[in-house]
Amino acid sequence: MKETPLSNCERRFLLRAIEERKRLDGRQSYDYRNVRISFGADYGCCIVELGRTKVLGQVSCELVSPKLNRATEGILFFNLELSPMASPAFEPGRQSELLVKLNRLLERCLRNSKCIDTESLCVVAGVKVWQIRVDLHLLNHDGNIIDAASIAAIVALCHFRRPDVSVQGDEVTLYTPEERDPVPLSIHHMPICVSFAFFQQGTYLLVDPSEREERVMDGLLVIAMNKHREICTIQSSGGIMLLKDQVLRCSKITGVKVAEITELIQKALENDRKVRKEGGKFGFAESIPNQKISAFKMERAPVDTNDVEEQAEEIITKADPPSEVFAKPILQTPGTAQIGEGIENSWGDLEESEREEQEEDNSDDATTSGVQKMETEEISGVSKTKKEADTIILSDSEEEVVVVLEPEETRKKTRTHTSAKQENSSSKKTFNKKRKKKRTTH
Amino acid sequence: MAGLELLSDEGYRVDGRRAGELRKVRARMGVFAQADGSAYIEQGNTKVLAVVYGPHEMRGSRSKALHDRALVNCQYSMATFSTGERKRRPHGDRKSSEMTLHLKQTFEAAILTQLYPRSQIDIYVQVLQADGGNYCASVNAATLATIDAGIPMRDYVCASSAGFIEDTPLADLNYVEEAAGGPQVALALLPKSDQIALLEMNSRLHEDHLDQVIEAAIKACKDIYTVLDQVVREHVHEVTTLLGE
Numbered sequence: 103m104k105e106t107p108l109s110n111c112e113r114r115f116l117l118r119a120i121e122e123r124k125r126l127d128g129r130q131s132y133d134y135r136n137v138r139i140s141f142g143a144d145y146g147c148c149i150v151e152l153g154r155t156k157v158l159g160q161v162s163c164e165l166v167s168p169k170l171n172r173a174t175e176g177i178l179f180f181n182l183e184l185s186p187m188a189s190p191a192f193e194p195g196r197q198s199e200l201l202v203k204l205n206r207l208l209e210r211c212l213r214n215s216k217c218i219d220t221e222s223l224c225v226v227a228g229v230k231v232w233q234i235r236v237d238l239h240l241l242n243h244d245g246n247i248i249d250a251a252s253i254a255a256i257v258a259l260c261h262f263r264r265p266d267v268s269v270q271g272d273e274v275t276l277y278t279p280e281e282r283d284p285v286p287l288s289i290h291h292m293p294i295c296v297s298f299a300f301f302q303q304g305t306y307l308l309v310d311p312s313e314r315e316e317r318v319m320d321g322l323l324v325i326a327m328n329k330h331r332e333i334c335t336i337q338s339s340g341g342i343m344l345l346k347d348q349v350l351r352c353s354k355i356t357g358v359k360v361a362e363i364t365e366l367i368q369k370a371l372e373n374d375r376k377v378r379k380e381g382g383k384f385g386f387a388e389s390i391p392n393q394k395i396s397a398f399k400m401e402r403a404p405v406d407t408n409d410v411e412e413q414a415e416e417i418i419t420k421a422d423p424p425s426e427v428f429a430k431p432i433l434q435t436p437g438t439a440q441i442g443e444g445i446e447n448s449w450g451d452l453e454e455s456e457r458e459e460q461e462e463d464n465s466d467d468a469t470t471s472g473v474q475k476m477e478t479e480e481i482s483g484v485s486k487t488k489k490e491a492d493t494i495i496l497s498d499s500e501e502e503v504v505v506v507l508e509p510e511e512t513r514k515k516t517r518t519h520t521s522a523k524q525e526n527s528s529s530k531k532t533f534n535k536k537r538k539k540k541r542t543t544h
Numbered sequence: 545m546a547g548l549e550l551l552s553d554e555g556y557r558v559d560g561r562r563a564g565e566l567r568k569v570r571a572r573m574g575v576f577a578q579a580d581g582s583a584y585i586e587q588g589n590t591k592v593l594a595v596v597y598g599p600h601e602m603r604g605s606r607s608k609a610l611h612d613r614a615l616v617n618c619q620y621s622m623a624t625f626s627t628g629e630r631k632r633r634p635h636g637d638r639k640s641s642e643m644t645l646h647l648k649q650t651f652e653a654a655i656l657t658q659l660y661p662r663s664q665i666d667i668y669v670q671v672l673q674a675d676g677g678n679y680c681a682s683v684n685a686a687t688l689a690t691i692d693a694g695i696p697m698r699d700y701v702c703a704s705s706a707g708f709i710e711d712t713p714l715a716d717l718n719y720v721e722e723a724a725g726g727p728q729v730a731l732a733l734l735p736k737s738d739q740i741a742l743l744e745m746n747s748r749l750h751e752d753h754l755d756q757v758i759e760a761a762i763k764a765c766k767d768i769y770t771v772l773d774q775v776v777r778e779h780v781h782e783v784t785t786l787l788g789e
Contacts, residue, residue: 171629199645206642214746216725323743333754336729336745339645341653343739346758353751 105191108317116318120306127153127312134296134310134359135246139257139370143385145284146262150254153312154244156188157251159258160237163265165276168224168231176223177233180208182240182251189243189313204248207337208238211252211293211326215334218259219288225267230274232264234287245313248324252295257367261374262287293334294363296356298323300342307348309355323349325356329364550709550721558720559588566704566716566764569771571684573692573779581693585685588718589675594685596693598665614660618648620682622671643679646742650683650732653741654701655690665695676719677705679730679744684768691776699734700772701741704764706731706757708749713760715767729757733765 116126123131135153142148146161168175182205184192192198212218223232236258238251263284266277299311299319308315311322321342326335333353338344377384551557561567567588576582581596602609609615620643621635635644651667667689669682683703690697707714708727722728727749732742749757 197641202638202641203645206638209638210746215748327751328748331751332748333727333745333751334748336743338740338743339649341649343653343734343737343741344743345739346755346762349740349743349758350755353754357751 105189108314112314113318116314117301120301120308120315120318123306125308125312126314131307132309132355134362135312137253137363137366139253139367140386141261141370141374141384146258148254148257148261149241149386150250150257152244152246152250152253152310154242155246155250155313156241157247157254158239158241159251159254160239161258161262162235162237163262164233164235165225165230165267165274166233167229168227173228174224174231175220176231178213178218178220179233179235180205180212180238180255181236182208182238182247184240184243184247188240192240192243203339204251207248207295207324207335208251208255210337211295211335212236212255212259215291215293215326215328217256217289217291217293217328217334219290222288225274226269226272234259234262234264243313245316246297246310249295249297249310252293252326253363253367256289256292256294257370259287260289260292260367260371291328291330291332292364292367293326293328294360295324295326295335296359298325298352298355300340300344304342304344304348307352309359323352325353327353327356327360329361331357331360548720548724550724550726551712551714555712557714559718563712564715564760564763566767567718569684569768571688571772571775573688573775574783579689579693581689581691581695583685583688583692585681585688587677587681587684587716589673590677590681591672592678592681592685593670593672594682594689595668595670596666596686596689596695597668598693599660599663599695600665602662602664609662609664612661613657614655614662615664616648616652616655616657616667617664618644618651618667618669618686620644620647620669620671622674622678626671626674643682646679646744647682647686650701650703650742651686651690654687654697654699654734656696656698659696674719676717676722677730680704680716680732680768683732684772688772688775692779699736700769701732702735702765702768702772703730703732703742704761704768705729706761706764708753708757711753713753713757715760715764727753727757729761731758731761731765733762735766735769738762 119126125131127135129135136151138151140149148159150157150159166177169177182201184198184201186192186194218234223234225231236255238254240247240251263286265279265284266282268275268277297310299308299315300306300321300323301308301319303320311319316322319340321338321340321344323344324335324337324339325333327333336349374384548558551563555562557563559567569585569587571583571585573583574581575584575593576595579595579597583594585592585594599614602615619635620640622631622640624631624634635641647667647669655665657665667686669686671678671682680703683701687697687701691700704715705717706729707717707721709721709724714721717728725747727747728745730742730744731740733740743758
């Protein structure tokens with residue numbers, strides 16, 4: 103299945119957010135996601151989670167004959183698998199460009215930096231050496247595969263124990279774990295990859311891009327480093343132009359991140375060792391947290407809801423009273439009506455000459471409301487009046503004029519009055535409560 | 545390679561160069577008639593042939609066409625006789641596919657691909673003799689071939705490698721120096737704007753030395769640029785005189 107393309111809106115939104123130095127998951131631009139390391143029941147098996155990106159690492163070994171030109175060195179083999187399980191965009195059984203790139207990067211990061219002493223993997227020179235295979239499976243893809251994979255690879259290698267062997271003459275004896283304790287590999291240093299995503303031709307830089315961010319980025323720079331601040335690999339990719347200063351800045355950031363991650367890895371390994379020694383529970387079944395949808399557990403929101411009511415009241419009283427809302431439609435002139443507020447309707451306006459005449463008539467009308475009502479009822483008996491609107495009175499002439507009458511005014515007044523009352527009472531209330539609180543605190 | 549002195553006390557390297565010195569570069573443009581552009585380059589004993597076709601209509605699956613720019617298609621291969629041991633597969637293994645990807649990335653950045661939407665540009669690179677700096681020689685050859693094909697680029701792309709031995713940055717490593725396993729940087733540069741189109745590093749190097757090594761590689765790239773520029777100018781001059789004034 104081909105990856106669904108990102109819509110223009112989403113792309114723009116992401117880029118705009120990045121310009122404002124905001125990220126969708128609430129991180130700062132140089133923040134790394136949480137790293138979680140859990141170990142399997144066997145040696146050399148681990149799952150590394152980087153946010154929601156998940157990589158399973160498994161190390162296995164085998165006795166093989168060495169390569170012709172390297173008779174005294176063991177063989178290291180890395181294989182990263184991107185299964186369709188991790189993301190529907192990955193096709194099964196195909197060496198995609200991405201896969202080739204990631205595999206080579208891992209090889210260069212771990213093999214070419216000589217983090218594992220391959221000579222110690224030699225059993226009989228030119229005849230038998232250990233071949234160490236590191237299989238990495240991406241379980242869930244949420245961006246930054248290479249960082250997660252490099253951590254998983256080095257953690258799995260550190261955790262791995264190979265069976266002990268002894269050589270007597272030409273005979274090679276392999277001991278089972280029951281006969282002799284398996285031996286760990288000798289590891290010189292731990293290279294860890296850190297990815298930097300560049301946006302807008304290198305103007306913006308983010309550490310550890312998520313899947314969404316990876317889809318809108320212009321280019322990627324991966325730097326692998328160990329805790330001694332030795333760079334093991336640099337790789338830029340994507341059509342992006344870098345400047346030397348940017349590279350140097352990235353390498354500085356890498357140093358900091360690698361120190362943090364290395365510490366975490368060592369802690370995790372130490373913890374696992376302790377648990378195994380004490381005979382506690384270990385393995386994936388124990389360490390993977392439940393993230394079921396069916397779990398009926400709701401985390402409480404850390405919001406204080408104690409005095410919400412008072413706060414709300416306070417806000418209401420402080421706020422301006424809402425403007426008059428005409429619930430019922432106002433009939434301006436037959437055929438045009440108005441609901442609520444808006445621009446004043448001018449359809450019913452009289453023409454200038456007529457208005458003068460009207461004003462004369464209306465001057466009497468406006469005096470008393472009650473009388474007027476009667477009058478209009480009588481006079482406009484023929485006309486199309488709607489008397490349910492008591493706020494509005496239609497005048498007698500054919501071109502009606504809207505007259506806003508007193509009753510409305512009075513209503514307004516009463517309302518403001520009541521609200522004022524409320525204000526008083528509520529403020530008293532809050533005052534009392536405050537007092538109470540003070541007492542309780544004392 | 546243990547015990548081999550890569551940098552003598554007098555400051556000379558295995559092949560008698562100084563630390564910042566390049567190997568001899570000889571280049572030719574327009575070596576084939578069939579191709580739109582072609583070039584041949586020798587950097588010391590590393591010999592590379594590059595051929596460019598295009599921009600032309602999409603070949604193969606049309607669905608790959610990009611609606612807003614040209615697709616750059618690269619293939620890197622090493623002749624079976626190019627290395628000490630005879631190679632079984634000239635292309636298609638992990639290393640060559642990686643190299644193919646890097647070439648593609650470099651030229652996608654340098655060529656003004658937006659001028660040719662829905663079309664394709666093919667760059668084929670063949671290494672005839674490998675003596676270190678294969679990527680760099682390939683990039684330089686492909687640059688000349690692209691210029692020969694008349695495809696507009698932002699700038700020349702010049703690539704060079706650099707190493708770091710005994711606290712000295714070395715420019716343009718040869719095979720012996722590469723095989724010694726020291727740190728190694730390959731850098732493709734657009735010399736006029738000082739922009740890095742590709743940066744690659746292998747083996748271990750302390751962070752504090754990174755600046756020096758990159759600086760050495762940039763300098764080497766600029767040196768390569770002067771040579772390439774001269775080659776292009778000579779070639780153009782030659783062609784115009786043949787055409788008659």
